[in-house]
Amino acid sequence: MTTAEITPTGPNAAGVRWDLTPLVTDADSARARLTACLETCRDFESRHRGTLAHITPAALAAALAELGRLDNELSRVSSYAHLRESVDATDQDNRDLSTAVDLAIVEALNHLRFFELEWMALPDDVATALADAPEVAADRHHLRSMRRFAPFTLSEPEERALAEREPAAGGAWHTLFGRITSTLEVPFDAGEGERPHTIDRLLSYVRSPQRDLRARALTTLYEGLEPHADTLAHCYDTLVGDRLAMDRLRGHGDPMERTHLRNELDGEVVQRMMDAVEGRYELAQRWFRAKARILGLEQLQLWDQYAPIGAGREVTFPEARELITTSFGRFSPSIAQAAGAFFAERRVDAEPRTGKRGGAFCASVSQDAPAYVLMNFTDRMDDVMTLAHELGHGLHFTFSAQHQSPLSFHTGLALAEVPSTFAELLTFDHLMETETDPATRRALICERVEGSFATVFRQTVLARYEQRAYAARREGQTLTTERLGEVWLDRNRAYYGDAMGLPDGYRLGWSYIPHFINTRFYTYAYVFAHLVTLALYARYRADGAAFADRYMEFLSAGGSAAPADLLRPLGVDLDDPEVWTPGFTEMTRMVELAEAG
Helix, strand or coil: CCCCCCCCCCCCCCCCCCCCCCCCCCHHHHHHHHHHHHHHHHHHHHHHCCCHHHCCHHHHHHHHHHHHHHHHHHHHHHHHHHHHHHHCCCCHHHHHHHHHHHHHHHHHHHHHHHHHHHHHHCCHHHHHHHHHCHHHHHHHHHHHHHHHHHHHCCCHHHHHHHHHHHHHHHHHHHHHHHHHHHHCCEEEECCCCEEEECHHHHHHHHHCCCHHHHHHHHHHHHHHHHHHHHHHHHHHHHHHHHHHHHHHHHCCCCCCHHHHHHHCCCHHHHHHHHHHHHCCHHHHHHHHHHHHHHHCCCCEEHHHCCCCCCCCCECCHHHHHHHHHHHHHHHCHHHHHHHHHHHHCCCEECCCCCCCCCCCEEECCECCECCEEECCCCCEHHHHHHHHHHHHHHHHHHHHHHHCCCCCCCCCHHHHHHHHHHHHHHHHHHHHHHCCCHHHHHHHHHHHHHHHHHHHHHHHHHHHHHHHHHHHHHCCCCCCHHHHHHHHHHHHHHHHHHHEECCHHHHHCCCCCHHHHHCCCCCHHHHHHHHHHHHHHHHHHHHCHHHHHHHHHHHHHCCCCCHHHHHHHHCCCCCCCCCCHHHHHHHHHHHHHHHHC
């Protein structure tokens, strides 16, 4: 199979499938490469274990280069396996390969874990001198950032034991939660006769133009969750209890501390940000009241929150590609060219088909291999925005890979969503200038407003809910269905005020959200990234081409510095109490556009 570009042959991006052979030729080759990589990991361990206490800068640089090559190879093979499975999860060979890769990754990390632990065990003065050496300049931030976990890291035998217990202690509860929420089916009639509906399918109706359908779908969802609520609450209660126990073992005082360390953000910055968001809840309530007037309602009910206003026209995949590359090109020819390579090199899989996973993502793959985008294009205008979003991630990976080492290639979650959201804004502005259909324009504006609210306001609600839940568990309170429901409604009522009616069933709104189960306090990073992006875009409006040059440097920097240091050259100072104001100013501007119609 060649990598020649494929032109869509019909609706829904027919024929737009990716070619994975440039990554790995086939499954047998993937297994062989994995076996060889594991042997290299064992060899690395045998040669380097116990050496960091007396290592020279040159030897450290050589070891880091080896680790980088191993990271690239493991990431390439792992990505290949999971990308295969993502487009055909029904194929047994694909599932077997993914399972084999996952097991091998655990084994590989066990062989390599010693390096990080020995590095964190070095005295501060020794580690500082090594990290400051010119030989390791490419990985200096990686070395420094590893040590932020040093005060909370146990001995190697203890860390290995904790890693071995995780599949049973934590993973089993993740699995139980996932099985309940992914297999739950509830009978529902959407107008074509009663059929089994999953959680995701029921939630998809909240964007239906039919109000009765929206209301019945949400009511049915909560009724379907009710019999499982106690089990889902027990999953969460057990995981929170276990995490708090691990915090005590490691010496963490705040349940959010480990997340802050992972995101390389100061806890005070995060708290000020969430306080600022809560102080602007009235902006969201203003929009909810305006939307009620537009829809001819006295008050919005929860099922009206995402009711469509206007209907976007159909957009073919070739037109979507042209819209996006043109909008990118107005900002920088370099990013338009990089985005075009995804299509020319067949690194986009956009055709919906049986067995392919839903949603969308951009897989970074590795520092020495190009990124790939998956989505399900259905000729809708919001698919254009989804494609722009994922290509925004791809641009970040592309430019970072060109300038960073394998160990400084990835940025943390706090900044990961900035390039993707920025790419959406570029495309949105272009559409606002060129789209002539009034209904499409209005739909785009309203979706932009509600997308920002869902990311900034709602994700803050989720983080505040988690804070309350962890605080209750630390005080010895079991996280029962009733208690979680009370906390959930309390935090949501603070957000919606009297502008939104909440049904009684919404007390179970916490029960199917995977972020709470998989990664604690995951959601505040989305708030951070979105507000930062809005602030950056406001600066782009003011500075034009001069900003574009600085932004390209930001993309190229990858994870080579902490978020505060990466953002400062772009004019975003996280220590400034007013740092979030430009983001809210931009959101207010969008609300005014939506209100004007």
